[in-house]
Amino acid sequence: MPDNSHENPQNQKEETRLQAFLAHCGVASRRASEKIILDGRVTVNGNVVTELGTKVTPKDTVCVDGKKVSLEEKKRYVLLYKPLGYVCTQSDEKGRPCAVDILKESYKERLYNVGRLDMFSHGAIIFTNDGDFAARLSHPSAEIEKEYIVESSLPLPRYLAEDFKKGVRVEGIFYKAKDAEELNSHRMRVVLVEGKNREIRRVFENAGVSIRNLCRVRIGNIELEDLEPGQFRELNEREVQGLLKLCKN
Template sequence: MKIRLQKFLASVGVASRRASEKIIQDGRVQVNGRIVRELGVKIDPDVDEIKVDGKACRKEPRHIYILINKPIGVVTTVKDPFGRPTVLDLIKGLKERVYPVGRLDMDTEGLLILTNDGEVTYRLTHPKHEVEKTYLAHVRGMVGRQQILMLETGVKLEDGLTAPAKVRIVKYDGDSTVLEIKIHEGKKRQVRRMCSAVGNPVIYLKRTHIGTLSLKNLKPGQWRFMTAKEIEYIKNL
């Protein structure tokens, strides 16, 4: 879509619109290599090359932040070579490209963030930031104090000892147990492997929180844009 040159300059932070008009009139702006002094010129930011004082001005992509409740059976990838449904198949009508932050395995339901903000992705996934993730795990067997202690102090897996977790029993359900498990690592299928290691394999797993972000009323397959308060929170992690 074409817009006036001075409006574009203002939108990318060169100067105010009025100051941008003077910059144009002073012959400091080039469009596709040609100096432009007229104020009525329209440009296409996605096609035309704009330079001010010889320095290129580029349109910054709009940052998108989405919360989605990933259903069971959907893979957390942009494309799947086996033709399975991906989380991006659930996002309809979005022009910008977004990417999943971290992963949930195909058999796990729950909260996932999609964004095109690389800095936020780094903050949420790098181990040094230790962002806490909360899961509800329905496991086989009656979990006792010994298993809780093992999960809380660290479980030895093939790829190393897990960091201490926070675990509480939500309820017993016949010969099974529902646990709330909080971890800040991101090992592959970590919660499932931890539970299996202590003798209580997972029947059903759902991620409910990433830090203070929660699913709230999102049903499996539903998504929404994050609020300004939520975006501020993840940017300040």
């Protein structure tokens, strides 16, 4: 598994930055942990802390939303086939089902998603409690490939795949696929490395194409293969190391 010993609080006697500590506790990625701190949701030894420079040790009592968090010894890396209708958040104020809830009966660790899929899309998404792993994979500079199969209601415009590869500007935002290939008149394979919010949907809508089905079938070296919606499996060490080697950051 990834060697994070140089930053892991379990392997240090000295103090560690609070956002790094939260990431190693499986609360969220470091970036997301920073927002949790700034929002005043974290206490250290009973005191609310909002300074990102705050340092703690494993002996300190750290709570998030009033619940104590602790360092997790077991790092988890889980591939989930997210079904349609599920959102990629830890909780949803609208009461919609969360993808992470599918995993809660099988894992006691607090897992969070690396990247997102909107509720109307389905397919591969990775969950982990390893903050460093999540931060590397989710950063745009990593340029990890994500492959999608897109099905349209009406025939695809003949120029769409080539235009997407060259780059398309929609409402001032530039979208460019690493690869796009028309599989038949209603299906296209799209590979993204950055994945701006709703990128494929915006490009298709701009071309007057209604998407009937959008499935992510691959993240880097990890493919859905035989998983069905709602099913999941743990990544092995070779797969985790393979993902990290693909990161360009």
